[in-house]
Amino acid sequence: MHRRTAIKNLALIIGGAALLPSCMQEKGKASVALKNIIIDADQEKLIGDMAETIIPKTDTPGAKDLQLHLFVLKMVDDCCTKKDQQDFMTGMGQFTDLVKKQNNRSFAECDQKQREQILLAIDKDRKDPKSTTYPPELKTFYNLVxxxxxxxxxxxxxxxxxxxxxxxxxxxxxxxxxVKKQAV
Structure with a gap:
């Protein structure tokens, strides 16, 4: 009788040990595993909000519903050059600073209209090669996203x-x- 109890307890301990790593995830860490760039949860949320502003949810799913922000991060991590990855990270910081400077709040706290205005201004500047309103790293970040x-x-x-x-x-x-008949 004691053997059955010991086996049952051992099975519970092994099952708990197997689940423990998933319960101990670091707070603030991105939900996708990346090798070349280091992203925290706030930066992942920023990219998700940008993607949702670009492709909003209507009667069709939006970017967040399709988890496109994770696709963006994975593609930047796997397919971009080291320089583009560095420009992406630098541009993300510049974008965050720009939004705080213009609106006195983060991109997540802005309403849809403000988000669209910010992205449209960068997009307009991006299309003009002579414009120097925004730094090139910010333009690279926006282009990639x-x-x-x-x-x-x-x-x-x-x-x-x-x-x-x-x-x-x-x-x-x-x-x-x-089939049409052809003249011989």
């Missing part, structure tokens, strides 16, 4: 199955397709 957000949305399962009906090559066989 916007480009990867749009890329992630247009390649997402939702978009490819619900918005654009994707058909595998070679497509359907239509036995009744009209």
């Amino acid at each position: 916007k480009g990867q957000t749009v890329n992630g949305y247009t390649t997402s399962k939702y978009f490819m199955t619900k918005q654009v009906v994707y058909e595998l090559v070679p497509g359907r066989y239509n036995a009744f397709y009209p």
Whole structure:
């Protein structure tokens, strides 16, 4: 009888030890594992808010619903050069400082209209190569976030199955397709 109790207690201890690391996650750490850039939870939220401003939720899912901010972070971490990754991190700091300077609050605390105005101003400046209103690192940060957000949305399962009906090559066989006779 004591053997069964010991085995049951041992199973509970092993199960608890297996779950313990997931319960001990550091607060403030990003939810996606990255190798080359170090992001905290606030920075991840900033990118999520930017992505949601770029592709807001309407009758279709928004960027946060599709977790595009995680896609952006993973793509920057895996596919960008070291210089672009450094510019991304520097630009993120500059973006945070710019928003605080203009609105006296963080990007997350701004309403939708203010967020759109900030991003549209950067986008307008980004398109003018002679403009020096914003630093190049900030423009690189914005370009990466916007480009990867749009890329992630247009390649997402939702978009490819619900918005654009994707058909595998070679497509359907239509036995009744009209054929014109050619003169010989």
